[in-house]
Amino acid sequence: MDIQQDVTIKSWDGTWTYHPRVKVTPESVEDIIEIVTDTVRFPTPVRPAGSMHSTARMNGDDQGGTMVDMKAMNRILHFTDDTVTVEAGVSYIQLAQALRERGLQPHVTTEIGNTTLAAMACAATKDSSFPGGFGQISSYVTAVRFVTPQGEIRELTEADNPKDLQIFRSSYGLFGIIFQVTLKVRPTTALSVRHYSLSLENFRKFFPVYKARGYAVMYYIFPYAKRVVVELRKDNPEAAPKSKYRWAYRNRFWRKYAPAVVIWIDKNIKNQKWHDRAQDAFFYLLRQAMVWFVRSERSWPHAQIINYPRNPGETKYLFSMWSFREGSFFDILEEYCDFCIAYEAHTGFRCNLPSVGYAICRDVEALFSYTWEGPGMSIDPASTGGPEWEEFLHAYNDFCAERGGTPLFNQTPFLTRDMVRRAFGTRLQQFAARRKEADPQGRFLDNYFREFLS
Incomplete structure (x- = not known):
């Protein structure tokens, strides 16, 4: 196995930097056993790592510890x-x-x-x-x-x-x-896909219809226009899958071209009024393109999956997710749009990519499921990053916590212990007790989770 000392590791997009004392790449289960049991060569905490695509800082402590890169075991x-x-x-x-x-x-x-x-x-x-x-x-x-x-x-x-x-x-x-x-x-199974551009009022009105007709519902939120583009997906077993190129163009657009366009606007249009108008015009064209172009009755389902580059540079797509109970979601969505507009008026910052959301059924298969108590719908602001984006996320976390939202440990940065406790309640206590029982010496426990579980 490959062993490196005192290295500097960045997350996929460069947002987070880690300084493990040891970075090790095992090639077999015997290597992993050696890493876990040898506390001298491989200091605590021992934290596994994959693509490091988490938007939260959760791949190890700031200094020290062992990062276990699992990508070599890929059969x-x-x-x-x-x-x-x-x-x-x-x-x-x-x-x-x-x-x-x-x-x-x-x-x-x-x-x-x-x-x-x-x-x-x-x-x-x-x-x-x-x-x-x-x-x-x-x-x-x-x-x-x-x-x-x-x-x-x-x-x-x-x-x-x-x-x-x-x-x-x-x-x-x-x-x-x-x-x-x-x-x-x-x-x-072939996938039928359609997009519709809707006002917030019509989204609220038609969502029960989409659900009753058996669609999987994803949506892009344009808070400054108070509109959404709804993506409806449904299995189409009557057709053989054929279409994939529309997804390829769409994936390339979200992976590279959309961030590139908004970065160009941010850099080159300094007048706030004209900056916002340029961004609004781009988002309008984006909504029309999704409605008219990204549609198929026989799409390959595999084609939706995007291969993001390891070092995307400026053209990165960052996000932060909170989920809300379905029954209260549409009121919260309207409040979210007002929150974004008011935040821009106060600070001058606006998210330069559309927010995203998903309709998710109740799920109790995982203890920290974000739809443990019932069906949920999420709001995921998105941006190309930067200090102002991070300040926005702190305010957004407060907004969501006040409305009973549920975060994700790995995809909601800047959480506090109070937010986590309010969201998960007794499940957090149950998990903390089981973790301490399984790992009393804290071999795998880093500062990120210690803060939440103490």
Whole structure:
């Protein structure tokens, strides 16, 4: 295994910088056991890392500790008719491509394809839910194999350890280092996709109709225009999947061109009035393009998954997610638009990319599910980053916490202990007790989670 001393590691977009005393890349489970049990060569805390695509600072302490880069363990091991078993470092886009060759697909085709399967198995992910399904990838994990804090190999399965697996799906590497994941899959089915541009009032009006007709609902929020573009997806088993190029153009646009355009506007148009008009005009064209261009009756579901570059430079797409109960969401959405407009009037800052949101069904498969108490809908502001964006997120966190929102540990930066306790309540206490029982010496516990769980 490759071992490096006193290195500097940045997250995928350069937002967060880490300085582990040791960075190690294991190639086998024996390597992981050696890392966990040798506390001298591999100092505490020991924290696993994949693509480092989390928007929160959760890949280790500021100084010291051991970062375990799992990307070298990236083999797809075996398939059945409805499952696939992979090593920890397999990326989601790598998995989707292998499944497509066999006429299979994941149950959730989340957009961020760089994330590794081990991270998805024990952390929060997001996508709109299909009827009877879940929006989180970890909810479809049926088994994990991992190395415990004591250096032992253990396996949890949905059949034999349902309660333990429920906790492990939200464990964020605090219970063990995963080296193998088994995930439910299903036969490939063509996807029908449509986009509609709506006012907030019409979105509120038509959402129950979309839900009743069995659509998975994603939406792009344009708070300064008080409009949304609704993305409706539905399985189309009557057609063979064919279309993929529209998704390829769309993915390239969100990965590169949309951030490039808004960065150009920010840099070159200094007059606030004309800056906002230019951005509004771009967003108007963007809404029309989505409605008229990104549509198909027989799309490949795998084509939605985006391969983000490891070092995107300025053209990065940052976000922060909170989920709200479906029953109160539309009032909160209107308040969110007013909040963004008022924040710009007060500070001069506006988010330079559309916000995003997902309709997610109730999910109790993972302990820290953001729809534990019932169906939810999210609001995810997005931006190309910068100090003003980070200041906005602090205000946005307060806005969401005051309205009973639920954050994601890995995709909601700048959380406070009070916000986390208000959101998760007794589930946080339950998790903290089980974590201390499993890892009494705190071998995997870093400062980020220590603050929340103490």
